[in-house]
Amino acid sequence: MKRLDGSERRVLSLATGYFASWPRGSPAAAREEPGTAPGAGRSRLAAGGGAGAVGKTALTVRFITKRFIGDYDPTLEMIYRHTAVIDGEMVHFEILDTAGQEEDSLQIEEKIKWGDGFAVVYSVTDRCSFDEVMRLCFLINHIHASPKRSSGSDQPPVVIIGNKKDLQFDRMVSSEDGENLSKALKYPFYEISTRDSYEETVMVFNTLYHELMRQGHFSPGSFKRRTVSKLMEKIPRMHANSTLNSGGRSLSFNSFRDYIPDVNDPQEPGRATYPCREPTRLTVHPIPVQKKPKPPVPSNLVD
Numbered sequence: 001m002k003r004l005d006g007s008e009r010r011v012l013s014l015a016t017g018y019f020a021s022w023p024r025g026s027p028a029a030a031r032e033e034p035g036t037a038p039g040a041g042r043s044r045l046a047a048g049g050g051a052g053a054v055g056k057t058a059l060t061v062r063f064i065t066k067r068f069i070g071d072y073d074p075t076l077e078m079i080y081r082h083t084a085v086i087d088g089e090m091v092h093f094e095i096l097d098t099a100g101q102e103e104d105s106l107q108i109e110e111k112i113k114w115g116d117g118f119a120v121v122y123s124v125t126d127r128c129s130f131d132e133v134m135r136l137c138f139l140i141n142h143i144h145a146s147p148k149r150s151s152g153s154d155q156p157p158v159v160i161i162g163n164k165k166d167l168q169f170d171r172m173v174s175s176e177d178g179e180n181l182s183k184a185l186k187y188p189f190y191e192i193s194t195r196d197s198y199e200e201t202v203m204v205f206n207t208l209y210h211e212l213m214r215q216g217h218f219s220p221g222s223f224k225r226r227t228v229s230k231l232m233e234k235i236p237r238m239h240a241n242s243t244l245n246s247g248g249r250s251l252s253f254n255s256f257r258d259y260i261p262d263v264n265d266p267q268e269p270g271r272a273t274y275p276c277r278e279p280t281r282l283t284v285h286p287i288p289v290q291k292k293p294k295p296p297v298p299s300n301l302v303d
């Protein structure tokens, strides 16, 4: 299994809780450390899409190229490499855009493990995509909120994005719903229009970057070797040349489940009547806790 350069860091920005068709992509970003060769200090972001069509690919491509491109091949899976300047620092991004195909829970888990930070995207015109956000946030949190996290924070950087706010007449998710969800999950939240605003897409990635900085992901001590799964190795990479220059949470399994709305709840008729797709059955694989080795007994105390 190929190993990455030890200084590489990853930020996976995943789109929307479309587990049935998710994920489409993920980006990775890296910041150059002073005195290192170009590209040596690197972290990664990922953005994806799928049949969900919430705009994950559009968001990624807008961020990289500044352009809004209407339609994409939903079967294409790609990791884009891209460099931006944030706060005067060179930041190298890798953006994985996955295809909108059906994936099993292990594949989803591999991609979540791959990232350091996540942008969970839903469309304000698609209630189902919104309803899936919590599921995805829970999975990310479960997989990354391990005692092994180097940042000491108990949750990975996640930003919740409500896309397509320009489609006001097709809205199915209010701004208030998005805000309430973000408060409940304690993650930053933005409503954006990838179509109308390049600046808003930059804000998403900048926020993730700042969250990573805040959690110490770029401190020298935080760089560690990671293995890359065969699944991730298979995804083709592409250098996206562009001129872009832009300037203590805790969520347990139970608390997450407590917050999941019941789609058949008569108190929430809107959710019950909207035909959401059956999500892929997910298996949560327990993260093994590494026990600390016992300190050796001093020889003068041994009988």
Ligand SMILES: Nc1nc2c(ncn2[C@@H]2O[C@H](COP(=O)(O)OP(=O)(O)OP(=O)(O)O)[C@@H](O)[C@H]2O)c(=O)[nH]1
Pocket: 015, 024, 048, 049, 050, 051, 052, 053, 054, 055, 056, 057, 058, 059, 069, 070, 071, 072, 074, 099, 100, 163, 164, 165, 166, 167, 192, 193, 194, 195, 196
């Ligand atoms: N009006 C509007 N349309 C958007 C916006 N963002 C994306 N779209 C459109 O939504 C459709 C789906 O966009 P994609 O970027 O392919 O969405 P995705 O989430 O990657 O979709 P999948 O790959 O199928 O998962 C495309 O037709 C885009 O042009 C937006 O902010 N406003």
